[in-house]
Amino acid sequence: MSTSSNALRDVTSVDDFLNVAATETVPLFEPLSFEFLLEYDVFAPASRGRTRVHQPPDLFRGFLHCYHEDVYGTRPVTRELQHGLVWYYCRLDKPPSRDTVDRFLTDPEHVIDDVFDRLVKQAADGGLFDSTYSVGSAHVEAIQHNNAASWNYDPTAEEYYYGFGCTIVSTGVKIPIAAEFTQTKQADQETAMRVTRDALAVDTPIWMLGDSAYDILEWHDYLLAAGIVPIAPYNPRNTDDPKDTKYRVEDRIKEHSEDVQLKQSVLEETYNNRTGVERTNDAVNDCGLGRERSRGRVHARTEVFLALCLRIVVAITNYERGNKPGCEKL
Template identity: 45%
Template sequence: RPPGRRTLDRFITDFALVAEDVFITLVHELAEQVPLGKLYRIDGTDIPADQQDDGAEWNYDHAEDDFYYGYGCCLVTAADNIPVAATFTPAKKVDQETATRVTTDALAVEKPIWLLGDAEFDMLDWHDRLLEQGVVPVVPYNQRNTDEPLDIEYRVEDTIAVSEERLDEAYRRRSRIETAIGVCKDLGLGTPRVRGRVRVESHVFLVLCLRLAVALTNHERDNDIASPTITL
């Protein structure tokens, strides 16, 4: 029979102490065995919570044009819908400090050529840090960030010589991160059954570890790494 609720509660609480470390270890193990590609994607997602969870709060989701009660998670994904970096956040919206932190973690795994994000990531310092490290950020230019907008479609056009057509071609692949997030949500990312910031964060990283464990298992069995299920 399955373990009792108290046993699971103790596990999820104790796992919080090592959750992110376990995730990082699995990411690096997978990177040693599987090519992650030269194109990363970054995005935030919502983590809904029970309204009796005092640690959560109401947040506005611009993509859905609606409010939700809960937390957020910022993810960087690579080829085959693999998460390579993540951070737990108070809301889906990501600030520059968070974007920089999670990107630094992703580049420590393997450095890509391109990093794709939506207009939310039109952040000057984040953009410049990536270029300094030889990574091209492909992010739509947000004209609302300035009183004198430039005549460009992507922020990077003002910095390096790259054609808009090539940037368009790369950016069309950004939406695959939504598939990667969807795979993680199917594994339980968006349905935590615990309350409190510490436990919900533990749950989030536990799900991400499960996603990596599935990928590792499928790789060892010569199956599809992108699959969210293990093929026996």
């Protein structure tokens, strides 16, 4: 850790120090420990070469600060972390170089999912989940110079965009609990099943809500077998002989169980809660989702998961401070 004299070299008065120390991102680092990042082999010191100057937990704090302050991209992040005491209260020993910032977006490629999962578990342990899960997709815009991205159509916004997609399962107070980075906004069946399994690995809800894109027999049967009620609008375009039903689950229950009955009014009332995933997407957008400024798929994916992680950290921090965990900022 730097000495006080080094840390305060850019501060000209006590007022300046207090203003910086009172910055709203400081509480982000209080309720959670990010030291578990040191457990990953990808961050282990190299047997040869330069010693790692900046520790992964400190760089992670630096990115959380920047994303909370709407600072994205390797150059802007590097500039932000050059400011007096910003790097200090992120617990960095000194301002990182752009190469260091760039490398930190590359190193976690294979572990960022696990980092996200650990934070999700802490949210679950804190009681921030409820009995309803919702799944939906968000578009992730990218810079034109990112050759790994492509043009996609967003049916919700009814417009084309250049970038990627992200499928998110959410619950409770805008908490993302499972996610999958995709090439396009619309998830395929394999992605839908994978993100559903990931969500159920955390906890078991009563309801699982999806739009008509989740009118998938495998998805419904998998959830029903797990004791969960899936609700997705029936899509008559999936068959040449459409059924007279509004939700696919009505047909699945009728086909497989004579004892279970669900009123359509109950299904409709419950399905109205699916707007929760849209609110979660908006909250994660506030944390940087869809503002990728990096080149390549690896950096874009890491930035998406950093935004997801920040959303969970903000919710946990607000909860621990006695504030509403659904608030999108501290």
